[in-house]
Each structure stands twice: as C-alpha cells, then as structure tokens.
Amino acid sequence: MSALPSIVPTAPAQIPRQTESLAASLRGEGWRLRTGPFTYRLRSDVPAVLDGLRSLYAGYPGVEPGGFIDFEVEVRRSGGWRRFVRSQARFRFDGTESFEPLPLAQGYAMLEWAMNWCVSTHVNHHLLIHSAVVERGGRALILPAPPGSGKSTLCAALVNRGWRLLSDEIAVVPLAGEGLLPVVRPVSLKNRSIELIAAFEPAARFSRPAHGTSKGTVAHMAAPAAHVARMDEPAPAAWIVFPRWREGAPVSLVPRSRAETLLALARNSFNASTLGEAGFDRMARLVEACECHDFEYSRLDDAMAVFERLAGQP
Amino acid sequence: MSGDLLTPLWRAGPMPSFSLAQWSLLISQARQSRLLARLAVRLQDRGEMAAVPEAPRRHLQGALAAAERQRHQVSWELDRLRVALAGLEGPVVLLKGGAYAAAGLPPARGRLFGDLDFMVPRAQLPQVEASLLAGGWAHEPLDPYDDRYYRRWMHELPPFKHVWRHTWLDVHHTITPPTSRYAVDAGALFAAALPVPGLPWVSMLSPCDMVLHGATHLMLDGELPHGLRDLLDLDDLLRHFSAAHPGFWPALAGRAAELGLGPLLMLALRQLARITGTAVPPADAPVFVRLGQPGALAEALLSRVVRPVHPSCDDALTRAARQHWYLRAHLLRMPPAQLAGHLARKAWMRARTRLDRPAETAPQAPE
Numbered sequence: 001m002s003a004l005p006s007i008v009p010t011a012p013a014q015i016p017r018q019t020e021s022l023a024a025s026l027r028g029e030g031w032r033l034r035t036g037p038f039t040y041r042l043r044s045d046v047p048a049v050l051d052g053l054r055s056l057y058a059g060y061p062g063v064e065p066g067g068f069i070d071f072e073v074e075v076r077r078s079g080g081w082r083r084f085v086r087s088q089a090r091f092r093f094d095g096t097e098s099f100e101p102l103p104l105a106q107g108y109a110m111l112e113w114a115m116n117w118c119v120s121t122h123v124n125h126h127l128l129i130h131s132a133v134v135e136r137g138g139r140a141l142i143l144p145a146p147p148g149s150g151k152s153t154l155c156a157a158l159v160n161r162g163w164r165l166l167s168d169e170i171a172v173v174p175l176a177g178e179g180l181l182p183v184v185r186p187v188s189l190k191n192r193s194i195e196l197i198a199a200f201e202p203a204a205r206f207s208r209p210a211h212g213t214s215k216g217t218v219a220h221m222a223a224p225a226a227h228v229a230r231m232d233e234p235a236p237a238a239w240i241v242f243p244r245w246r247e248g249a250p251v252s253l254v255p256r257s258r259a260e261t262l263l264a265l266a267r268n269s270f271n272a273s274t275l276g277e278a279g280f281d282r283m284a285r286l287v288e289a290c291e292c293h294d295f296e297y298s299r300l301d302d303a304m305a306v307f308e309r310l311a312g313q314p
Numbered sequence: 315m316s317g318d319l320l321t322p323l324w325r326a327g328p329m330p331s332f333s334l335a336q337w338s339l340l341i342s343q344a345r346q347s348r349l350l351a352r353l354a355v356r357l358q359d360r361g362e363m364a365a366v367p368e369a370p371r372r373h374l375q376g377a378l379a380a381a382e383r384q385r386h387q388v389s390w391e392l393d394r395l396r397v398a399l400a401g402l403e404g405p406v407v408l409l410k411g412g413a414y415a416a417a418g419l420p421p422a423r424g425r426l427f428g429d430l431d432f433m434v435p436r437a438q439l440p441q442v443e444a445s446l447l448a449g450g451w452a453h454e455p456l457d458p459y460d461d462r463y464y465r466r467w468m469h470e471l472p473p474f475k476h477v478w479r480h481t482w483l484d485v486h487h488t489i490t491p492p493t494s495r496y497a498v499d500a501g502a503l504f505a506a507a508l509p510v511p512g513l514p515w516v517s518m519l520s521p522c523d524m525v526l527h528g529a530t531h532l533m534l535d536g537e538l539p540h541g542l543r544d545l546l547d548l549d550d551l552l553r554h555f556s557a558a559h560p561g562f563w564p565a566l567a568g569r570a571a572e573l574g575l576g577p578l579l580m581l582a583l584r585q586l587a588r589i590t591g592t593a594v595p596p597a598d599a600p601v602f603v604r605l606g607q608p609g610a611l612a613e614a615l616l617s618r619v620v621r622p623v624h625p626s627c628d629d630a631l632t633r634a635a636r637q638h639w640y641l642r643a644h645l646l647r648m649p650p651a652q653l654a655g656h657l658a659r660k661a662w663m664r665a666r667t668r669l670d671r672p673a674e675t676a677p678q679a680p681e
Contacts, residue, residue: 041338068369069338094346095625122345124376274383 023050030072032063036183036231037126037172038119039063044075044107046089052108052207056186056222059229071118075111077104093118102213109210109218112188116169119183120270126181127173127282128270133166133180134158136311139238140180142171142290144268147215150245150297153193156221157300158307160201165227166235175275175282178289179234184227186220194219200300239310240265240290243297251302253295253310261292316626320344321542323353324549324590329362337370343622348426348540350374351381355424381424388415391430391481396515398449402441406516407433407507409486409527410547413518416510420550425543429473429482432516435504436487443471443485451476451483459659467493467648489527490534493648498530498573521555521562522569529582530575532616536643537636541620542589548582549590556595563598567605576605584613585620615639 025031026049030041041063044050063069074092078101088101091114102110120128131144132155141163145151152168159165166182173180186207189197194217197204209219240261241253265283266272272279297303319336320343323329332340344350354374357363366374392412399406407413409431414422434442451474453461464472469491474483488500506520519527528548532541556562570579580602587593594602618635621627644653 066333066335068334068367069342070369070373072338072342094342096346096623122373122376124379125372274380276379276383278379 022054026050026053032067032069033057034061034063034231035115035185037181038070038123038183039068040071040073040115040118041069042073042075042111044111045077046075046104046107048089048105048107048208048210049075049111052111052220055205056207056220059225061231071115071122073111073114073118075107075114106210106213106218108207108220109188109213112186112220115185119170119172123172124271124274125175127175127272127275127279127286129171129173129265129272129283130169130268130270131171132168133171133182133235133237134163135166135235136163138235139311140166140235141239141241141307141310142180142237143241143243144171144265145243146268149243150193151243152188152190153196153245153300154243154297154303156187156189156193156197156204157200157304159187159221159224159227160197160204161304161308163307163311164230164235165223170270171237173237173282173286174234175278177234178236180237181234182227182231184223184231186222188218188220190218191216196300197221237286237290239293240287241293241295241310243295245298246296247298249296249298251295251297251299251306253293253306256292256294258287258292261290262287318343318621318627320347320349320353320622320627321589321620323356324546326591329357329360329365331365334367334369337367339626341370341373343624343626345373345377346624347622348543349546350377351424351426352543352546353424354378355381378424381426384425384427385415385422387481388412388427388430391479392416392513392516394449394476394479395430395432395483396513398445398451399442399515402434402438402445404435404438405504405507407504408510408516408518409433409489410531413510413524414547416513416516417518418511420554421547425547429484431484431486433486433488433500433503436500439471439485439487446474446483446485450478457663459663463656467491467652489523490530491647493652494534495646496530496534496575496578498575502573520569521551521559522566523573525551525555525566526570526573526575526579529579532582532620533578534643534647536640536647538619538639539623541616542622545582545585545589545620549586549592552586552592563594564601567598567601570605577608580605581608581612581616584608585616588617589620612642615642 022031026042026044030043031053033040033042072094076090076092078088078090087104089104089107089110090097090101091099091110093114129142129144131142132151133143134141134155143151143155155168165184165187166180167185168187170183171180172183194206194209198206205222207220209217211217242256242264262283265287269283272283295306319340341350344353350373354377357366357374363371363374408416411425411427412430412432413419414425453472454475456472461472464470469488470484470486474485475481488498489503490496490498503519503523506523507517508520510516510518518524525548528544528551532538532544538544570576583594615635615638618632619639648656
C-alpha cells in the first residue's frame, strides 16, 4: 500500500454550533440521524467517530424526538487494559457485540461499515442490491459490482461531475413503485483511489484516512450538500452498468443481455433470495426497465465522457 | 428509554398501544432475542398487524420473509443431510428447531434457525462424522483442548459447518452432558422416539422428551442468549401436546421423574406460568408436586437470565445474576473439581488468545 500524499485534506469541517451537541449526544442519549429511508441512533466515545461524523454528516437531517429508530448502533472504546494497550473500538448493534473489535483509529470506518451492515442484513422490505447508484436528468444509473471492481471510485468521480449520489454501496429498490430510494452517505474509497479522487476533484472533502484496515487504507468522501438535501427524491433506474477497472484498458461499453444482467444482479443482491418470488419479480421488472452494459476503463476522464454520452441519449 | 417491553407481550391480552419510541425499543429487543418474526406471527394471528405503525411494521414483515426463507433452507438442509447419512444404519433423531420444522410443530412458525441439531447413538458417532466430512461439512479450526473436551465430556461433537452453504450442524448422542448430575440414558430417548411424517429416514423425540429436552437446555446451558425464545418454544409445545393428547400432563410428570429431570422441568414450568400464563391444570397438579419445588434463588436468577440480552432490560443485578447462573449451570453439568480445572483452562486460553491473536473467531467449546 502506498503512503498517502499530503494532498488528502484532513477533516477541516465547516461545522458551526452543532458540534457541541453532536459530541454530547454521541456520548449520551445518542445522535439521531436519518439517511434516506433509514434512521439510526448512534452512540460512541471514540474520537475518530466524532471526528468523522463532524466532518461528513453536518447537513444531515435528524429524527424528530419520539420518531422511530431503525437501528441502534454503538461504537465503543474497549474497557479494561485495552483502554491503554492497543486501544480498540467495539461495535454493538441492538446492545450486543457481534463482531471482533478493531483498532481505535479505525472507529469511523467501522461505523460506516456497521451502518451498511445494518441495512444489508436487517432490511427485508425493499430489494437490496450491492451497487453504487447515481442519477442524472431524473434517471438512475446502477453500478453493481463485487469489491475491487472500481465501483466506488467511479461513483465518487461521477458524483463530482454532475451526477447525483444515491448510494455508493446499496441500491434500495422498493418492491412497489418505480424509483430507487437514495441512502446518501459518504463514499468509501480505498488505497490509491483516495489520492486519485482527491486529485480528480480538489474540492472534495474526506474523512481522516484509517490505515491498516482489512481493506488497506480507507477514507470517506463527503456526499455533496446538494445531494444530501435531495435524499428524499427517488429516481427510476434507466441503466445497469457493470464496471471493471483494468490497468491500461481502453474505455469500452458493450451491451449485456438482460438475462445475464438478471443473473448477475441476483448474485449481487443482499436479499433477493429472502424475498423469494417478490424479489425475483421486482428484479426482473428492474432489468426490463434498463439498458444493460459491461464497462471497462482505466482512466476516469475517459469514463466520464462515456457516461456523459449515455446521459445525453434520449 | 428502557425497560423490558418484549417479555410482557406473551401473556393473553391485546397488544399495548406503543409510542414510536417504544416501538423502536421493542423491535430492537425482539431482533436481539430472535423473536421478531415470532412477534410478527403473533400479531398476524391476532389480527393486530394492521394497527402497528408503518415503520416498525416493515421490520416485522421483513422478519416474516426471512423466517419463510429459512424454512426453505432448513428443508433443503435436511435433504442434504439425508443424502450424506444415507449409509447409516442406526436412528437419526432430529432435535429442537429441526424437529419442529420437519414435523410442522407450532414453534416452527416464525422461528429463526442458528443450526440444525440431531442425535445418533454414541457408537455411531465415528461413522456419522466420517459421512458428514465426506458430505461437505467440516469442523472449524478448534483448539486441541476444546476438541478433546467435546469428544470426551460433552453430549455432542464439535460443531460442523458446511463449506459452501455455511450452515451449522450439531451432532448429539444424548441431551445432557454425561458428566452432569442430570445425565440422561440415551437408550430411553431412542426407544421412545417417533417417526416424522413424510421423512422416513429420521425420527424425533416423543412429545414428553421433546419438552424435557427444551427444559434441560434452558437449565444446563450456562449462557442463554435467547432464553425467552427457548421458553416460548416450550410454551408452544406444551399447549400443542396437551391439546392433542389427553393425559399429556401426567405423562410428562411421569417421564420427568423417570429420567430424573423433575427439578429442571419444574423450574421451566414456573417461568412459563409467570411469562405466558401456561400452567399445569389443577387436576394434574398433584403429580407435579411430587417432582419437587425449585428453589427461590434459582427462580429469581432465571427470571433475570431469560430477559432479552439488551442493555435496556438490565438492572443492577443482571450481570451478577447471569454470572451466578453460568456457574450454577456448570455445576449441574460437571463435578466441581472438573469444573474448576475446566474454567481455569478456559480463562488461560482466553487470555492467551487475546494477547496473541486479536481476531480469533473460531468457535470454542461451551464453557
């Protein structure tokens, strides 16, 4: 893993007065946050978590007092001797610890991962597909892909070039209705993608990078404020594009059959099998409404041009 | 907000009208207790689902979908097990969730599965283990001490996990640890086992034994992460069997006395009377009185231990109660000298693991 250049800005947040209450809520009753259809109550005494939330979640809506909370999430500093030696952050969901602790400095990355985990394992009332989703001109582009395919990098670049962020991780497809639901959250970037996007868009803001995670160095890019403000605006899907980054590859966009697209979506879905027939039908309806492609690229600028053309088509 | 909202729901009577904040807490407690789908089933049966506000209702309906999916998975898993054990001569007795699902017993509705449990005669264990390993199941890496402990002292083999499907299997040769003061003669269980309709290759425990197995599990497992769920399973069985078989209650008392499990059964029944209101009918009560009454301490401890494992349900005594219960269950499982050695060994292994291997996730022998 290459050392990160100083080009990555480290969390100078423009958060004014909310800071005080964020810190106090996190340590006390919990900070109530809504990202699209999902509500969280977050509690933490880990500095990296406060830091990350401060820099990346300033403009997010809260949950009105007495409102429903979908997920109770805690990231806590380990007690006992772990407080002093190799400090750790522990994730608790529904009040119970279900995973191995991570080093304290990875606390914010852990929180982001945990918030995704809550949705991907505990939401079975929408169809969920592991993919990034962006929108332009009222039409959504779904970028499903396994890790390592450059999906999040592509998503981060598109979001900085006129596409609206719906999600970098999970396509939320309501079983009834047409539009995909935004779950606008910071975009997770790994290793070289961090410097790549920082260079691609100098105005982008990032969380402090967490080094040495199971995926290497991880940093999160803030969702643009205008996109956060539109988190309740669904968008119907128009394209399903399977991205693949390959060193030195010329850019190519080739059609993919709907049948193969359906199979690949099923593989990338968190809960299609749980939803059974309803999930299959919804997935089929989604594929029928979309143009489907395979996409390979090595340079972001080339990729942007291809998607620009795609968006320009009637 | 805190308080145990989940436990009081299982008594007769309508669903209380909760605020959204209370619903948030209830969903969290039910999810943690593996009772979300079961709660949904109950609300549906009683025509109360429509009155649930939309946000929590989505979680309940999602849980129903997940439970339905698991039902399919369990029947597929049973079928794979059938193929893997095809050459086996002795009986295969399904236990707990697997038996409930295979026989269509009431606790199967809305039940989430952790693993599939079955029992074979002890002499057949080597053959079963070989068949499972050949069929795609494997043991997770296990400390040699834990492995020996399972095989020598426990009523089951170390757990098996399927290499592709990632499903878990527990293979038992009886229902309580042989070192336990409640050791049960497996021969009596096999002799009373009944066929499972539609699945000629397996059988299940007799109704009385099935209830007694549930009760022993509750009393002898030191940790009860889903104690309330386990009690509600028992409740379903008791209601179902007592309605289906006249004479079930006295038969149950007789069987408990015969297997020496009377005190464990009584403790479970007392909890059910408190939580769901299910009680031995007065006419049958005298035979149960002869089984003996559980101690007040055991009852008080268990009442705390079967609360949802959720911080909102804890009070100042919860931690102490759980620790005490843990020790008590272990004293019922093995003689004190053996227990002291075992716990010391486990403590040492834990400390060593934490120092050496921070991300160890292998399963450990039950302590």
